Amino acid sequence: MCRWLAYSGTPLLLDMLLYQPKHSLIDQSLHARMGVETTNGDGFGIGWYAPESGNDTPAIMREIGPAWNNRNLHEIAQHVKSHMLFAHIRASTGTAVQQTNCHPFRHGRWMWMHNGSIAGFHEMRRELCLAVSPILFLDIEGTTDSELMFFLALTFGLEDDPPTAVAKMVGLVERTGREHGIPAPMQMTVAVTNGTTLWAFRYASEGTARSLFYSTRVDSLRALHPEATILQEVSDESRLVVSEPLGDLPGAWNEVPEHSYGIVHEGQDSLHPFVPLTA
Template identity: 70%
Template sequence: MCRWLAYSGTPQLLETILYKPAHSLIDQSLHSRLGVETTNGDGFGVGWYTQEDLATPATFRDIGPAWNNRNLRELADHVRSPLFFAHIRASTGTAVQQTNCHPFRHGRWMFMHNGAIAEFHRMRRELTMLIDPELYPNVEGTTDSEVMFHLALTFGLEGDPPGAVARMAGVVERVAREHGVESPLQMTLAISDGEHLWAFRYSSRHESRSLFYSSRVDTLRKLHPDMEFLQEVSDETRLVVSEPLGDLPGAWNEVPESTYGIVGPGGDSLHPFTPQAA
């Protein structure tokens, strides 16, 4: 499995979020507390939007561990973004190669995943053949995650992200039943179009991997008036993370089981998530 974070809000240097917290994502690459694996060293990736160009996210991905990558350290010190993803990978069986590192990108969309499709090797051909033929040439790697992304694109991600992910999950579970695979899907997902961020927590067994979101900034300012970072960011700033970046009281809230959330202009919200027939 993997660990990831998504940031949305006042533009920040990537290093502020990636490196500075006590239990940063870089620390989690060696010392994960809530993941299936303590070490997540099978590659990493960051993706970000700039204020000048929200339609074309940039990505940087590599197959080595995040904790000692000098290029990531250099990039994080100089790139400032209002919305970015970061992901550290622990392979569930597919190859350690750049095309299997998250986040994945299509047009203005970014996608990253923690979890797995159980017995994916038995269903891979059938699931892959359900991808829109026009999208199929864009599948570069061998992961279940990238197939999930392209299935969501096939089922209408660009017009209805929650519905598309629900239909993707429904198809995975249907195909799994046909192959005699019980409880096939385990996922925490982050998806963005550069303006909004959608985060999902779901598993077929209803025992999903950990996922948390940060409390409202105005609430945290009242609890921790001396924290300089909280004075510098807008009230709409949010983080969604696989596990908390520190032990600041009142800062982190667990995303409920079978739930998705929306972060973006105009406020945030949580909603029930249920797979749908496609």
């Protein structure tokens, strides 16, 4: 499958998030511990916001090669700061290795990335595509189930109510799957943001969903680990959501419960149950 990282908080150099942790996302591109595949080398992407530029849409960089030896990524990471970062390393589940299939995906000021798959996607693809708003459909660039999930969620009102839109998207996929004799089509961890709020979802139609963790509150970690320099440099509002922990600092990571979603926003972090809805 894939591995991903979402960060919200004090603006940091991307290098501090992508390269410096002991089990960084770059390390995971070769040595993932909790994914289906150890190696995630079928492309990568990063997306970040730079409010000081006066542009509320995120910048996106996506490449088809592996992240572990990309010099451009390393160069950017040492010079770019952001308060909201999405980063994704890809292991294809069957669709082509091409730039437009790399995450994160962007529409206006919104970003989306996904780990998992829609079982039976080939059989369901036509019907799911027809459910996308005709206006939005023109903006789909790639061939992945992940991007189609994003545009279905946009069709169902993602920009107004992300949890309900994602629940309706999953409900449609599951209903369509059952019509094709696929009783458990959905496997996902998803991150979506508008640049100010981050939503993260963990769900599977059946069995265990892909791994997902969130970081402990910074003020609590400072009390546990006063020697950790990085904790002195970030605000109490800073938060990471990751496919697998970036290190082994005791007390730093918490598993996102099955069938749930979290909201990260200044002054508001919360966990909620996630239940698919019929559109």
